[in-house]
Amino acid sequence: MKTYIISILVADEPGVLLKLCGLFVRRGFNINTIAVGSTEKKGLSRIMITLNSDGKKITQLKKQLIKVIDVVGVSDLTENTIVEELCLIKLGINGEKERDEIINNVNLFKAKIIDINKTNIIIQITDRPNKIKNFIDVLSDYEIVKITRTGTVAIKDIGTNNN
Template sequence: MLKHTLSVLVEDEAGVLTRIAGLFARRGYNIESLAVGPAEQEGISRITMVVPGDDRTIEQLTKQLYKLINVLKVQDVTQVPCVERELMLIKVNANTSTRGEVMQLAQVFRARVVDISEDSLTLEVVGDPGKMVAIIQMLTKFGIREIARTGKIVLPRDSGVNTEYLKLLETIPSYS
């Protein structure tokens, strides 16, 4: 099932998030990722959520969202060229014999060491969701103690450049 990314602008009022979460819960839909924060205009917040579902389901949810008080705009940005980011803190086992290798991996992923102890490192990683999955896979062999991730946030690209399409082109061999 396709995961849709919805960007929802709401009036910054008490209870808005509760009403939105309740709408999803009553209909039996799961919100896989949720991030809320102030938008560009004072008194307005942007809610970014990742929701599994087909196009028809998402269309119905969008209509239901518009019926809620305080919802100003709902946009499905799944197929829109966007800048996507997440923040993750990840605590990994790292004793004196493995610390160097963990730090090298951190460098490759442009992660920052934000805490260090005798037997662990805590890294801060910022990037697209694929980067998060990749670094988790690479660090698993050392033993992951804890992970804290934000939800995905997105903004459409004004340039209209689809970086996912460009990545695909880079993998196709050129025979010129």
């Protein structure tokens, strides 16, 4: 089992997300993360999905996806890609010492403080999913109130030959 990142370019039609999610369920795939947004092309959206599977099943999944009428293209962004995810974390603060420790960790991870008061702090981190995981692990020593994540987005890297 390996984590794959599949990017699906779709026509921005009503129900297209339902059609794709239905397909994942029917074919027995479990979605880890999903992110949907507009693209450089008008009328087209990009759906980015990460899931655990094996190579043969992923090949079959890609072929099933491209059959959906509203799907323009499917690409596998598992290798040679820039991968980012945005995560918002709300923590409870119990005393100044704890606050300073938290801020120290925020700086270590190059995260960002969005809002803070005496009792709570909201942190934003945009990074690779595994680094976000490490950050959350570190913060688990404190009072985590809420975590919300966008799901992974990825883009093919520029490469050495610019191709």
